[in-house]
Amino acid sequence: MSLMKIFDTAGSGMAAESLRLNTVASNLANANSVSSSPDTAYKAKELLFAPLLETQAGASATTNAANVGVHMEGVTESQQPVESHYEPGNPMADASGYVYGSNVNPVDELVNMISASRSYQNNVEVMNTTKQLMIKTINLGS
Template identity: 65%
Template sequence: MSLFSIFNVAGSGMAAQSTRLNTVASNLANADSVASTPEAAYRSRQPLFAAVQKQLGSQAVDNGQGVQVLGVTESQAAIPSRYEPGNPLANADGYVFSSNVNPVDELVNMISASRSYQNNVEVMNSTRQLMQKTLDLGK
């Protein structure tokens, strides 16, 4: 692996973790939202990642090695309901349906994503310093 491909790997990891942080922020923003039907309730979202590895002699992958965001999926966990007959969004039986976001899980995801992002930044900085020191040897 060349030093330049390290930048591609770390950069794709940073982009993936940025997507993860954005979905965590969206989930936390909608954690307390309610709806009148289970179908309309906000569902927790999670990004799907895939490792991309270019094989020798292969031109199938343009970005080389790294992480690719395949998309964002919605949780299929049950939607909790609460009895709130005074709520304007309550259905005919007096129930509202809240999101299935678990704020504790989302905070753990946020800490993990920010640490992964920070690690990728450190990899890029270490690689840049290594390249700079290699160039200084030629002086």
């Protein structure tokens, strides 16, 4: 693998973690939202990632990988049930006096945020280390 492909791989990881952080922020922003029905209540978004390995024509996957990294497959909604609260005075309450909150678990989202942030930092460190190695290799010739 050439050193330039390391930048592509780390860059795709950084892009994936950035999407993950944005999704966590969206989930946390809607954690306390309420709705008048369980169908319209906010459901936590979850990203699906998959490895990306595209090879050059005629090359084996282990020797000449042209594009290695990660890409987003799609977005799903959490299947956890939404919470209902009896609040007859709430303007969003249904005919029975219930409002329906989101199914976002703030603790899980904070753990996800820390994990995504650390993964992003690791990819930045990979890029910085690769850059330093390239600079030292260039300086060997001078």
